[in-house]
Amino acid sequence: MRVVVAEDHALLRDGLTRLLTAYGLEVAEALDGTTGLPEALQRNDVDAAILDVRLPPSFTDEGLRAAIEARRTRPGFPVMVLSQYVEHLYARELLASGEGAVGYLLKDRVADAGEFVDSVRRVAAGGTVLDPEVVAALMHRRGDEPVDRLTEREREVLGLMAEGRSNAAIGHALFVTEKAVAKHINSIFTKLDLPVDVDDNRRVLAVLAWLKV
Amino acid sequence: MTSTRRSPWLATGYGLGHVLMVVPLALLVAGASLIVGLSVVGLGVLLVRPFAPALAGFAGVHRRMAASFLGRDLPEARLTRTGAGPWRQVIAWFGQRTFWQLVLWLLFAATGGLALSALAAGLPFGIIALVATAFGLWSSGEAPLWVSLLLFALGIGLAPLWWYYGDVFMRLRTHTEAAILRPDPNAVLEQRVADLTASRADTVDHSAAELRRIERDLHDGAQARLVSLGMNLGMAADLLDRDPELARQLLQEARHATGAALGDLRSVVRGIHPPVLADRGLIGAVQALALDLPLPVTVDAALPGRPGAPVESAAYFAVAECLANVVKHAGAQTAWVVIAAPKNRLRLQVGDDGRGGVRLDRGTGLAGIARRLGAFDGTMDISSPDGGPTVVTMEVPCEWSSPRTTLSSGTG
Numbered sequence: 001m002r003v004v005v006a007e008d009h010a011l012l013r014d015g016l017t018r019l020l021t022a023y024g025l026e027v028a029e030a031l032d033g034t035t036g037l038p039e040a041l042q043r044n045d046v047d048a049a050i051l052d053v054r055l056p057p058s059f060t061d062e063g064l065r066a067a068i069e070a071r072r073t074r075p076g077f078p079v080m081v082l083s084q085y086v087e088h089l090y091a092r093e094l095l096a097s098g099e100g101a102v103g104y105l106l107k108d109r110v111a112d113a114g115e116f117v118d119s120v121r122r123v124a125a126g127g128t129v130l131d132p133e134v135v136a137a138l139m140h141r142r143g144d145e146p147v148d149r150l151t152e153r154e155r156e157v158l159g160l161m162a163e164g165r166s167n168a169a170i171g172h173a174l175f176v177t178e179k180a181v182a183k184h185i186n187s188i189f190t191k192l193d194l195p196v197d198v199d200d201n202r203r204v205l206a207v208l209a210w211l212k213v
Numbered sequence: 214m215t216s217t218r219r220s221p222w223l224a225t226g227y228g229l230g231h232v233l234m235v236v237p238l239a240l241l242v243a244g245a246s247l248i249v250g251l252s253v254v255g256l257g258v259l260l261v262r263p264f265a266p267a268l269a270g271f272a273g274v275h276r277r278m279a280a281s282f283l284g285r286d287l288p289e290a291r292l293t294r295t296g297a298g299p300w301r302q303v304i305a306w307f308g309q310r311t312f313w314q315l316v317l318w319l320l321f322a323a324t325g326g327l328a329l330s331a332l333a334a335g336l337p338f339g340i341i342a343l344v345a346t347a348f349g350l351w352s353s354g355e356a357p358l359w360v361s362l363l364l365f366a367l368g369i370g371l372a373p374l375w376w377y378y379g380d381v382f383m384r385l386r387t388h389t390e391a392a393i394l395r396p397d398p399n400a401v402l403e404q405r406v407a408d409l410t411a412s413r414a415d416t417v418d419h420s421a422a423e424l425r426r427i428e429r430d431l432h433d434g435a436q437a438r439l440v441s442l443g444m445n446l447g448m449a450a451d452l453l454d455r456d457p458e459l460a461r462q463l464l465q466e467a468r469h470a471t472g473a474a475l476g477d478l479r480s481v482v483r484g485i486h487p488p489v490l491a492d493r494g495l496i497g498a499v500q501a502l503a504l505d506l507p508l509p510v511t512v513d514a515a516l517p518g519r520p521g522a523p524v525e526s527a528a529y530f531a532v533a534e535c536l537a538n539v540v541k542h543a544g545a546q547t548a549w550v551v552i553a554a555p556k557n558r559l560r561l562q563v564g565d566d567g568r569g570g571v572r573l574d575r576g577t578g579l580a581g582i583a584r585r586l587g588a589f590d591g592t593m594d595i596s597s598p599d600g601g602p603t604v605v606t607m608e609v610p611c612e613w614s615s616p617r618t619t620l621s622s623g624t625g
Binding site: 085090106112137141 | 497
């Protein structure tokens with residue numbers, strides 16, 4: 001898998017490149033800003049992009065804009081957006097830029113290298129990955145009656161599902177079997193009146209829509 | 214006199230108001246006479262000390278009435294207080310234009326002003342009295358018919374005078390009062406300097422408190438975590454050969470500590486200047502804020518550009534504080550924010566359908582916002598009857614820079 005990386009801090013750029021390479025991904029280009037970024041995002045030999053939200057010249061939200069623009073001209077192009085802080089508004093804009101193949105994570109998550117690379121692979125495969133902090137805020141905001149009806153464990157599963165984890169990953173995180181996870185998910189969908197869907201990605205999107213991203 | 218014509222009923226109402234205040238007016242006139250009389254023996258001057266504030270208060274009531282009748286702001290001319298002894302204070306007042314303006318106003322209010330008000334207020338009563346007397350005389354037959362007819366004609370003849378001139382009398386009075394009481398430009402400047410000095414002191418205090426808060430947050434949060442992180446890493450390095458399993462555990466802990474430290478730093482940064490405010494400006498930042506609240510908040514915003522960074526930041530925190538109050542205290546179902554730019558002002562309105570009863574002095578953080586906006590000559594107005602709804606309106610004078618291009622994706 002070949003990826004484009006755009007990150008203005010040299011230290012983080014080099015770290016990311018080294019980390020991705022160590023896990024068997026190929027970094028096609030590592031850019032320090034928006035110069036050359038639109039072209040790099042159009043390269044046919046690139047499978048996904050990892051972008052920092054803040055990039056020169058104005059150090060505001062260039063990375064986010066570049067991601068949305070790339071997905072406008074190249075629908076479904078997988079993009080993982082990284083940031084020092086996560087903003088609900090930005091998550092909403094990214095999710096609205098096309099179904100799936102999009103990720104939005106805090107830079108801190110890079111510290112868990114295995115988990116991070118796994119997230120990148122899921123995004124490249126068309127999945128949706130949202131930072132736990134965004135999900136926690138969404139759950140908190142929807143802290144209404146239907147959520148109260150869920151058990152503690154079901155709430156945990158709902159949160160992990162909204163982050164875009166697979167059944168296997170949820171089972172691993174909660175130390176339970178995949179089968180138990182499937183059972184929890186069925187129960188959640190019944191309680192929340194959501195249509196049960198076998199497709200992982202559509203299921204994540206249904207959960208996010210329910211959480212009113 | 215360009216103000217629009219008001220109804221004669223309104224003029225009569227105001228005139229009546231003036232006439233009903235004739236007792237305090239008479240007392241003030243008596244006081245003034247006493248002062249003039251006693252000043253021959255030198256005692257009168259001392260009486261000026263209580264007399265002047267009373268006069269200023271009474272004139273203030275009339276100034277506000279005139280402002281409300283004319284439908285425009287009439288700035289107050291304030292007597293300055295030196296805080297010195299009565300003698301020095303009175304001598305200071307003698308040197309002030311405002312004091313003599315008040316004296317002149319008293320002369321007018323007790324003579325021409327009172328006459329004008331009496332005309333506006335008394336005409337309808339006069340008309341009624343004349344007509345009633347005419348009827349009375351006619352029905353009792355005590356006077357010849359022509360007397361009754363004459364009184365009746367006089368009463369009816371006065372009606373158009375009242376109808377067309379009642380408003381003119383009151384305008385004449387209020388305009389004259391406005392002219393007499395117009396504040397001395399120097400006094401306005403002095404007042405402005407005093408206001409600015411106070412708001413600057415507030416700003417400096419606020420900044421110092423903010424810096425202390427940031428220092429404390431960093432010290433208790435990220436700094437402490439980094440210290441423990443260094444400790445863990447040091448121990449892990451020592452244990453690497455002897456006890457690899459414990460070393461691994463310490464490294465895990467160290468990784469969690471970096472995450473927690475970053476979380477602390479993020480919350481400190483948000484408190485100083487939220488990143489989304491830098492990215493998207495006031496409107497985007499308020500929209501982002503509204504999204505995170507547990508109740509639906511509609512944001513209706515349009516601005517011709519971005520305000521200066523300090524105003525933008527103060528405006529953002531003002532809206533944030535208001536919305537935090539709504540969440541904490543209002544018990545509201547929905548809230549709304551309107552951001553608009555009438556002329557060279559930035560207007561922020563935050564409303565909710567909660568229980569109301571919000572006051573500036575009830576320690577809900579609104580006083581802090583009002584002080585902070587005061588540094589930019591901003592104002593805050595709270596409308597919050599018990600039972601709601603609440604609307605907080607804030608305005609700040611503001612210059613606009615050219616707008617930044619907005620995100621092109623069609624997201625809400």
